[in-house]
Amino acid sequence: MRLKSVSAAATAVALASSASFAGWEVSRKPDKMTGQMGVSIGAAGKITAGQWKSEPAIVGVACAKNAPSIFVLFPRVVGSQKTSEITYRFDNAPQVKTKWVMTSFTEAYILDAKPVAAFLAAARNSSHLIIRLADITAGLTDAEFD
Numbered sequence: 001m002r003l004k005s006v007s008a009a010a011t012a013v014a015l016a017s018s019a020s021f022a023g024w025e026v027s028r029k030p031d032k033m034t035g036q037m038g039v040s041i042g043a044a045g046k047i048t049a050g051q052w053k054s055e056p057a058i059v060g061v062a063c064a065k066n067a068p069s070i071f072v073l074f075p076r077v078v079g080s081q082k083t084s085e086i087t088y089r090f091d092n093a094p095q096v097k098t099k100w101v102m103t104s105f106t107e108a109y110i111l112d113a114k115p116v117a118a119f120l121a122a123a124r125n126s127s128h129l130i131i132r133l134a135d136i137t138a139g140l141t142d143a144e145f146d
Contacts, residue, residue, distance in 0.1 A: 027041075027042075034065075036065060041060055041061045041062075042058050042059065042060030042061075042071075043058070043059055043060065043145055044056055044057070044058055044145075045057050045058070045059060045129075045143050045144050045145035045146070046143065046144065047074070047141060047142065047143050048130075048142050048143070048144045049132075049140055049141065049142035050078065050138075050139060050140055050141035050142060051138070051139065051141075052074070052075065052076050052078065052141065055074075055075045055076065056075055057072065057073065057074050057075070057131075057143035057145075058071075058072070058073040059071070059072050059073075059129065059131065059143070059145050060072075060073075061120070067113070068116050068120070069109050069110060069111050069116060070109065070110040070115075070116055070119050070120075071107060071108065071109045071110075072086075072100075072107065072108050072131050072143065073106060073107045074106045074107070074133075074141065074143065075106070076106065077105040077106060077138065078105065078106060078133050078135065078138055078141040079102060079105060079133050079134075079135035079137075079138050079141070080102070080105060080135060080137065080138075083135050083136040083137060084100075084102055084108075084133055084134065084135045084138075085097070085133075085134045085135075086100040086102075086108055086131065086132065086133050086134075087131075087132050087134075088119070088129060088130065088131045088132070089129070089130045089132075090122045090123060090126035090128065090129055091126045091127060091128050093122065093126075095132075096118070096119075096122070098110060098112075098115040098118070098119075099112060099115065108133070127146065128144070128145070128146055129144070129145040130142055130143070130144050130145075131143045131145075
């Protein structure tokens with residue numbers, strides 16, 4: 001999952017509409033509303049704890065209007081907008097709690113520039129990521145990415 005390869009993948013995708021590089025899927029397409037070009041880079045992982053164990057999950061970086069965001073997508077309902085707390089951890093580094101925005105019961109985003117930059121900086125030299133969603137009703141859901 002090393003993000004060092006993401007910049008090379010983003011360069012490669014400049015000539016193509018979609019590509020795959022070192023386990024990351026890269027997509028470049030115009031926004032349907034604004035017509036501006038957007039790029040998203042994602043990696044597949046799996047849920048390793050919680051009621052949907054072994055189901056797939058996706059983590060990625062999307063960029064539109066020069067504003068990157070981090071997203072995580074789950075295949076089923078894992079929490080709610082009001083009662084969920086999401087943290088992440090790279091390799092053996094300490095757990096990081098930052099503001100995530102849950103836009104549905106299955107997807108969450110880091111939108112603020114400083115937390116996005118911190119996430120990307122930590123990912124640059126990491127090989128393993130765990131994202132934990134803790135919800136009062138749904139319990140714990142861990143998704144792991146290599």
